[in-house]
Amino acid sequence: MSTPRLVEVRQKILKQNDVTARALRQRFHDAGIFVISLVSSPGAGKTAFLERVLTLAAKNYRVAALVGDLATDNDAARLSRSGAPVKQITTGTVCHLEAQMIHDAIEGWFPLENPFSSQESRAIPGPQLPVSPEILFIENVGNLVCPSSYDLGEDLRLVLLSVTEGEDKPLKYPTIFNTADVAVITKMDLADAVGFDRAAAYHSIHSVRPGMTILEVSAKSDAGLDSWQRFFTQRLDQWRMRCASPIST
């Protein structure tokens, strides 16, 4: 037996997830689907927020949602009330979504090509939706730790934080705030009742992620949903311009 030797490898441990996520992002991009994911701790109000957001977005766009849950399909049932097509991913004991789960969930659910492209459409066995959505929302499993490591092929990642959770939560989970694009403070209708310290929350978020965009919303009173709509429309327009540009990545 020879003496041990050291060989350089240099590859990401989650290489497989990254490869799958990159391929998904390219396919979404080619099909003109803007993908937004939501992460938060359990109970921060992802489903309530998403139900309102889906209802509003459905007025102007073809929307759909994928929702990850450990065991039940309760969230999918709630989101279906928005009228948008919703599909559940039951992860079992897995505490986060992975790119392969997204891939498997959309396979056969809707055609993944641009309805406006001249290419002849590829036959996929039994898609439930005749055309692909323009906007796909992905609700991750409630968890502020594990989802941070997994790219899902999304274009925009929202991290939600409710006013009842404690203003210093970003300091306890800095990594998820570093992988997300925007922070959404939820349950603003309860802010006064729970003595929410807005300045402290902003300070925590900007301490772990300087300059991060912060939105304040209430799914119950609809407060702040207009600023969400403006933010969302702006990001969608920017994304569509990037997609149309020949030098986009």
Add this chain to the structure above:
Amino acid sequence: MHELSIAMSLLDALEEEAERRKARVIAAHVRLGPLSGVVKEALVSAFEMARQSTLLANCQLVIEDVPIVVFCPVCNAERPPVSIQEMCCSFCGTPTPRVITGSEMELKALEIES
């Protein structure tokens, strides 16, 4: 606790390399940053547990901690931040979201014998 999933992805990569090189992997050198979302101690325990059922039951896991480095626009230089909770330049105090290193979770090298 996604460290078990990560340990299993790592073992898959190691088995693939062992097979490709027709060699025995005796140690895996991994680079881990604080912004990877992985807890080092949890990864070590998960790896020790997951390796039992593989051909890599004796493979060692050597973890190199990668520090967080940010780009400071005022110093115009790469700097360590004050802390993971306070992402500002530790020299001049300017807040900066530009992370240069610290999110690594990579298999850097293998010690093999054939």
